[in-house]
Amino acid sequence: MSRVWLVTKREILTQARTKSFIISTSLMIAAVFLGALAPGLLSGLGADSEKDVKVAAVGALAEVLEALEGFDVLAVDSPADAEQAVRDERVDAAVTPAEDAATPLGLEVIARDESPARLLAALTVSPAVRLLDPPKVGEFFQAMAAMVIAILFFMIVMMYGQLAAQNTVVEKQTRVIELLLATVPARVLLAGKIASNAVLAFATVAAMSLALVLGLALGGTWDVLAGGDLGLADLVGDNLARVLGGSLGWFLAFFAVAFVMFSSLMVGCAAMVSRLEEVGSVLVPVTMLIMVPYFLVVAFGSNAEVMAWLSYIPFSSPTAMTLRLITGEAAWWQPVVALAILAATTWLAIILAGKLYENSILRTGARVKFLSALRDRP
């Protein structure tokens, strides 16, 4: 165990000191932070619209408007005075009794070059609406969550899996592998490599989550999401935090296991080649296992039946099941089953990767054939 830790520590320290790693990770975290901060700041720029609308009104109408929020009412004596006030730009709009009696409300709104939306909204009457089956989460939010979660998973797995694969080939290319193998068993090296990769990836995810929350909080968007005045709270339901919190926990569990599965497979495959240039091609099968489910989840995000299937297939379950949890489609036992399937597959993947790694890591030169890597011991 302590030897696995030594290998893990060395890998982490070496990686964390690489310039390219520091730069790309900082950029990614900065991008998340700015992305979270921007909407709040940008909407802050348009804050002028939140100022009270200046309205001129005649007689009793002035009193009615005074009672409403958000209006600065100027009482005038006649419709002509009201119109004049608009022309003089003393007010943004005016409300007068309609000259034409056929108008439904018996009112007329006067404005300069643009119909005053807020004033009209205040004067509009809507019938009460009763939804028999209200969605727990708005569809827009669903689509966004699908995209964000799938992309996040896809990016992290690809990025760190490839990093681990490259480090594997570097050890082979620089021949340090033989000295390592003479010191510790191949499975210790493999375990250390996967563990270090997981630690780096999870640390990055944690840092990105922190940047996301900080960005949202500083930009003021957090308040909005948590139930501010844009009415998103109604859209999402008042249990956003609970829904997100619960599915986020599941997502992290799925993510951790699937990450180990994919990075083991990538390291196992990478052991079959001897040059960095070959890493990309030898990883194609694993890359497909990551990419195809990603596209399926994005494409069928709103198709409940396909998503149900995808949520049990171990390669797509991390994203598909998380989404079904967010939308409330999954029963409590479904993620448990999916996670068990994923864990079993991961176990098989580790055995497979261990075999590929042990049998090919010493064979330099031409790419080791898959069957030979499975069969021929070193």
Place this chain on the structure above:
Amino acid sequence: MLEIRALSRSFGAVKALDQVSFTVGAGRLTGFVGSNGAGKTTAMRIIMGVLSADSGAVFYGGQPVDRAIDATFGYMPEERGLYPKMGVREQLVFFAQLHGLTRAKAVANADGLLDRLGLARRAKDPVEKLSLGNQQRAQIAAALVHDPAVLILDEPFSGLDPLAVDAVMEVLRDFAGRGAPILFSSHQLDVVERITDDLVIIAAGQVKAAGATAALQARHAGSRHRLDLPAGADSAWVAACPGVTAVASPAGAPGVGASTASCTVLFDAAPDAAQAVLRQALALGPVNRFERVTPPLSQVFKEVTR
């Protein structure tokens, strides 16, 4: 003592090792020689547990060698390699710890070796910044850093300048002095001849000869003899002696330099005839030296692997 018993290993149709057996005695510097592809590296990799054998086994102190025992061995692979971007000292400490040493002990060992191998000033530099010779020294340090019980070194002298060869030999003798069995392969037969106690000669996967270097050389000594007479002495009579078949020019013979203090004669003769030559020489005057010529290792090697 390290015992290699009947190791066999094939790669596809190629039989790399065929019933290879030999021993490496405690405190014995054992040279492992053979041409390219003879099976040296395969045998060493199997001893280190990096490769598996089809049959046969390796024993250390009477115990079959497993991973735990292998971890106490020091290894210098033929394919040199350390982490290029990692500092020399940091790397040595890492390997020592990986072998199970405490951090304090690992640091002390690393510093001691860097000092002895003349790398102390480069301790913080990444390996890729070192010259090839210094990388080689770092590689040797990596094999020694955990106070190994046994040393297995594949071509430890290749790529070293004469000074470095001496420094490494010094360190190896020191290890042998502590009782560690040391097996090293080399193509440089002159170096092997200078430092080995024992020798294993392998060809085409089979051990052709094994034993004390001096005994092997004696066994392969031919009919050549060397007679040193005082300078200016007459030596023409030697060729006329019965049983003497050839008298060689002494120039270029080993140990015969520009020294004019003595007159050297090299001749081929059967043992009895050679003794007769010696008796006659003594009758004629003083004899500085008389010996049966030890063949150079290169000659032994050629004869054994022929």
